[in-house]
Amino acid sequence: MISALTLVGCGSDDEAPTAAASSTTEEESARSTEPDEAEAAEPAAEEDDTSVVDFLRTAGVGDTLVNRLGEVGDANGYGLGVDVATDLEARRRLASTQVETCRNVAVGHRTWEGLQASDVSAGASEEQAAAMADFLREEFCPHVAPYKEAPLPKQTLGGPAQDPRGGRGLASPLSWWDARYQRVPWSKGCATQTGQPTGEPVAYRLADDAVVCATVPPAKSLKKHLISVDVVFASPVGEARARDAVLALLPSDASADEETEGINPDWSYLEGGCLNVNFGSERLESVVAEVKKDAEPWAHAIYYSDGATNDGAVGAYTGKIKQILLSTGANEPGLTGDLTC
Structure with missing residues (x-):
């Protein structure tokens, strides 16, 4: 829009x-x-x-x-x-x-x-x-009026652990999410970390200490599948806990692969960094294929110790993670050889 x-x-x-x-x-x-x-x-x-x-x-x-x-x-x-x-x-x-x-x-x-x-x-x-x-x-x-959140929908939980194509969150349809995880208010767990939405926001309780924040894609071709989500923790966690949170949202065959440290773009006034981890999953390719023609058996997670903004990462990456951006496809360094946070 x-x-x-x-x-x-x-x-x-x-x-x-x-x-x-x-x-x-x-x-x-x-x-x-x-x-x-x-x-x-x-x-x-x-x-x-x-x-x-x-x-x-x-x-x-x-x-x-x-x-x-x-x-x-x-x-x-x-x-x-x-x-x-x-x-x-x-x-x-x-x-x-x-x-x-x-x-x-x-x-x-x-x-x-x-x-x-x-x-x-x-x-x-x-x-x-x-x-x-x-x-x-x-x-x-x-x-400008503050963003007004829509009422949370009524839910009947207890849905299947994976969607019809074997997905467990990333690239899964919104209907699967609504049957699997409890919706929570966007403003409490997501606004400061991921920004106020311009589209339809959704937030789900992933665990006692973590929520998933996402915006429903406006493109009809994506059929309301969440192809990019943020995991926000109540307080920073270690890399093992972050990896487990990512794996919970990927098909069961997923595993961590390449790790690359990232930096903020040159123009950013922030001095910050992040860690990118690519995850391989053969099953993910068929999950993503429903909504994306050039589907790949890869996803990537970007770890932020404090948070991510339009201006780059807030603070250096410390090995503790407050926020994870999880998206389809592998994430590789650009032409300069650097991976951008």
Whole structure:
């Protein structure tokens, strides 16, 4: 539902703009794992789609405030170029991403310093990033309503230990999760660690000391299968406990394989690190194949000692784990040779 505008660096009208996604989008986070082909499989949006308008309405953001934000965005290159006017539809999309920013700052998942650093990394000047952050902090965010959680559904637990394809959580359908684990409030265990959701959030009690946090994928091709989840512990645990939590959400043949230490991206103002562990599972390939064409017999878990934000890991990796991001596929270092937290 939320799509970003292009953030364009300063330059003359004759220069080709340096296009980069605005840092307020989920793509800039190393934690984004939804497959590209799922998005490509989505049908084109209907002309009468009101999802963005509805989202802004529930957030308490009307067109007057949307246009004020749009004017600041246009003046600072958060659109089609510096001082190039955007239309109302584009401004609504920008407003939608900034609602997420406001809510994440409010729960401590993001900081204004981190927001500015990521915008600069995407092409804004320090002055442009500061102007946007100042407007958000002083004029836009005070009008944004807090995220309102939907009532928890009634459940009848006692479902099977694995889904029809042999999965035990990762890439399993939401219906299996609802029959297997108790839903718990998102706001209590997930908001600060994983951020406020823009889609439909779900949280489940995995164990006495751990909850699973996830957002139901909007892509119809994913059929409401949870292909990426976060495990959040009440307090940091050792690597053995973390491994057991991961294995509980993978097919029974899964085993830990390659380990790689990760670092925060260069632009991050945070000094932090993480540990990535790839898990092999032949059965996982058939589990994932139901929702993903290029399914692989791999999953990866990223361990964070404190937490993960859009700005990178909070603090160094210490061998104790507060949060785990578990996703399909293996995770490997990038072109620089470094694995990004």
